[in-house]
Amino acid sequence: MNYSVDHTISFEKLTNIFTEKGDNLFxxxxxxxxxxxxIFNLEKGLRARFWNCEFDKAVQIHNGNGHGKPYFNLAFFxxxxxxxxxxxxxxxxxxxxxxxxxxxxxxxxxxxIQPVARVQCLGISFSYEWIVNNLLNTSQAFLYFxxxxxxxxxxxxxxxxTVEDKKRVADLVIGCxxxxxxxxxxxxxxxxxxxxxxxxxxxxxxxxxxNCAEQHTLDIRNFFLANDNGFKPDIKTLAxxxxxxxxxxxxxxxxxxxxxxxxxxxSNNKHN
Amino acid sequence: xNEIHYEFRELDNDASFxxxxxxxxxxxxNQTLCFDNEVAKGELTRLEPDKGxxxxxxxxxxxxxxxLHKLPAPATTEKKLGLVYFLDPSLFQLKNQSRxxxxxxxxxxxxxxxxxKLNFSVTTGQPFYAVDIAFTxxxxxxxxxxxxxxxxxxxxxxxxxxxxxxxxxxCTIEDYKTLHELELSPIEEQDSLFIRSRVYSLVTNFFxxxxxxxxxxRMQCAIQYEKxxxxxxxxxxxxxxxxxxxxxxxxxxxxxxxxxxxxxxIYGKGINEYYLEKKxxxxxxxxxxxxxxxxxxxxxxxxxxxSPFIERFIKHHGFSPGKILxxxxx
Numbered sequence: 001m002n003y004s005v006d007h008t009i010s011f012e013k014l015t016n017i018f019t020e021k022g023d024n025l026f027x028x029x030x031x032x033x034x035x036x037x038x039i040f041n042l043e044k045g046l047r048a049r050f051w052n053c054e055f056d057k058a059v060q061i062h063n064g065n066g067h068g069k070p071y072f073n074l075a076f077f078x079x080x081x082x083x084x085x086x087x088x089x090x091x092x093x094x095x096x097x098x099x100x101x102x103x104x105x106x107x108x109x110x111x112x113i114q115p116v117a118r119v120q121c122l123g124i125s126f127s128y129e130w131i132v133n134n135l136l137n138t139s140q141a142f143l144y145f146x147x148x149x150x151x152x153x154x155x156x157x158x159x160x161x162t163v164e165d166k167k168r169v170a171d172l173v174i175g176c177x178x179x180x181x182x183x184x185x186x187x188x189x190x191x192x193x194x195x196x197x198x199x200x201x202x203x204x205x206x207x208x209x210x211n212c213a214e215q216h217t218l219d220i221r222n223f224f225l226a227n228d229n230g231f232k233p234d235i236k237t238l239a240x241x242x243x244x245x246x247x248x249x250x251x252x253x254x255x256x257x258x259x260x261x262x263x264x265x266x267s268n269n270k271h272n
Numbered sequence: 273x274n275e276i277h278y279e280f281r282e283l284d285n286d287a288s289f290x291x292x293x294x295x296x297x298x299x300x301x302n303q304t305l306c307f308d309n310e311v312a313k314g315e316l317t318r319l320e321p322d323k324g325x326x327x328x329x330x331x332x333x334x335x336x337x338x339x340l341h342k343l344p345a346p347a348t349t350e351k352k353l354g355l356v357y358f359l360d361p362s363l364f365q366l367k368n369q370s371r372x373x374x375x376x377x378x379x380x381x382x383x384x385x386x387x388x389k390l391n392f393s394v395t396t397g398q399p400f401y402a403v404d405i406a407f408t409x410x411x412x413x414x415x416x417x418x419x420x421x422x423x424x425x426x427x428x429x430x431x432x433x434x435x436x437x438x439x440x441x442x443c444t445i446e447d448y449k450t451l452h453e454l455e456l457s458p459i460e461e462q463d464s465l466f467i468r469s470r471v472y473s474l475v476t477n478f479f480x481x482x483x484x485x486x487x488x489x490r491m492q493c494a495i496q497y498e499k500x501x502x503x504x505x506x507x508x509x510x511x512x513x514x515x516x517x518x519x520x521x522x523x524x525x526x527x528x529x530x531x532x533x534x535x536x537x538i539y540g541k542g543i544n545e546y547y548l549e550k551k552x553x554x555x556x557x558x559x560x561x562x563x564x565x566x567x568x569x570x571x572x573x574x575x576x577x578x579s580p581f582i583e584r585f586i587k588h589h590g591f592s593p594g595k596i597l598x599x600x601x602x
Contacts, residue, residue, distance in 0.1 A: 097595055133464075135463050138463045140461070141461065141462075160560070163553075163588060164549075182416075182418075183418040184415050184472075185480065187415075188473050188476040189473075191468060191469035191473075194469070195463075195470075
């Protein structure tokens with residue numbers, strides 16, 4: 001998918017499209033849009049960014065090259081109109097279904113902000129040491145978490161907030177942009193949100209892009225196995241059954257069986 | 273019945289915690305003192321999420337009259353402050369010097385400093401759950417180092433003077449929710465992030481309500497915390513079929529009107545709204561995990577037709593259930 005881009009910037013140099021106003025506050029450059037970005041270093045290895053911006057120009061933000069010390073980014077979008085997320089060659093069209101993204105510094109990941117986009121987001125960055133000290137080394141329950149962190153290098157992890165969580169994030173973002181909140185309040189809220197997120201990761205409530213595509217192809221295979229009695233559904237029927245478009249079902253079918261549905265049916269007829 | 277008196281200045285360090293356990297015949301397992309004798313049954317868990325910050329969770333049933341005497345700390349020791357959350361306040365009797373301190377649903381969050389002299393006793397034969405947090409002045413100052421001027425000015429009297437502090441506040445709705453999370457989880461098995469985030473949340477909430485004029489809705493009636501939590505549990509177990517309010521009220525031994533009123537006070541929304549929210553969150557989770565048809569999810573959640581389910585889902589989440597299934601990666 002091609003996007004027209006007015007500005008391209010990496011996550012590390014994000015503040016370049018803002019003007020620093022002091023006291024952790026940055027104002028979006030007027031030629032790009034309006035709004036604020038507040039950045040707080042909450043403790044060693046933990047930083048929170050609060051975006052409350054309206055973009056008039058197309059901006060592409062890309063993840064860094066993964067050099068240097070590994071770190072992780074967790075983003076909660078309470079508003080994300082006109083936003084497209086992309087990982088490698090996969091364009092993630094789920095917004096607003098998928099409003100939580102967890103990536104590592106090595107994940108190939110882009111955010112395309114299209115004009116006119118309204119972005120309200122809480123971004124939390126943490127170092128690997130911070131995760132080790134706060135999670136991995138402190139509970140047996142997170143024994144397998146390290147593998148999940150490694151998997152992030154290939155694919156982002158996606159989640160969806162509850163309505164209550166979304167409201168909490170929105171209140172926090174608005175409170176920060178209006179400078180109504182004390183730092184300890186922000187820290188306490190960010191720790192709680194992060195902890196709740198990791199609990200979700202632990203209880204497998206999130207999906208990776210890879211898993212999602214695999215799940216579709218697996219579903220199709222299971223469907224054919226379960227209906228192996230001469231039933232020959234056409235593409236339209238399958239698309240309706242899996243609630244996806246016809247082109248998507250064609251693609252998944254080909255991925256699973258290496259052929260088109262009609263060829264599959266024809267070869268089955270000959271075989272029978 | 274004989275009274276058992278126990279004097280202590282603090283329970284934060286290892287020695288004081290161990291001697292408390294020894295006195296009442298408890299055995300130490302990791303961070304938890306376990307009691308199972310004629311004096312008490314249950315557990316007392318102590319954690320230190322940060323240097324200078326302690327959390328204790330008391331889940332006990334005492335069988336003898338126990339009076340805990342917290343003696344004033346020597347003037348030379350570092351100032352410490354404490355917060356105690358009494359979830360069953362009617363079971364506790366508190367005294368400061370010889371003055372009785374009110375402990376009820378409007379006064380169930382005690383704030384004190386270590387120079388205070390306090391006596392605690394609890395009704396026998398009734399299981400109770402309480403949480404207490406203690407922190408040093410240094411810890412507090414570090415946390416609030418970048419606080420705004422009005423906030424610092426409001427806090428100063430509590431930190432600078434040697435004046436004894438003993439005050440009672442009501443628990444807020446947020447407090448109840450956090451305390452409930454701590455109650456449900458075996459905290460010694462939890463990761464440090466979970467514990468720290470919950471303790472910070474309680475401390476932050478407390479100082480906000482004290483100094484920032486954040487006025488939470490005051491409880492106008494005696495909150496039956498445990499019963500309301502049980503109601504939430506019953507609702508969560510019956511997401512397929514809406515249980516009748518009358519039956520729930522009967523189950524938890526409350527009148528329908530006080531159940532509805534108290535539920536709204538704790539959760540900030542009516543039972544019906546809460547129930548539908550939980551149901552819609554479950555629906556979303558089922559769609560992610562099972563990736564089955566909308567009709568199947570609707571039926572699993574007790575809807576005869578898919579359309580009212582879809583309507584409710586859109587109203588709650590702002591997108592249709594089909595959109596989850598249609599979410600594709602190209």
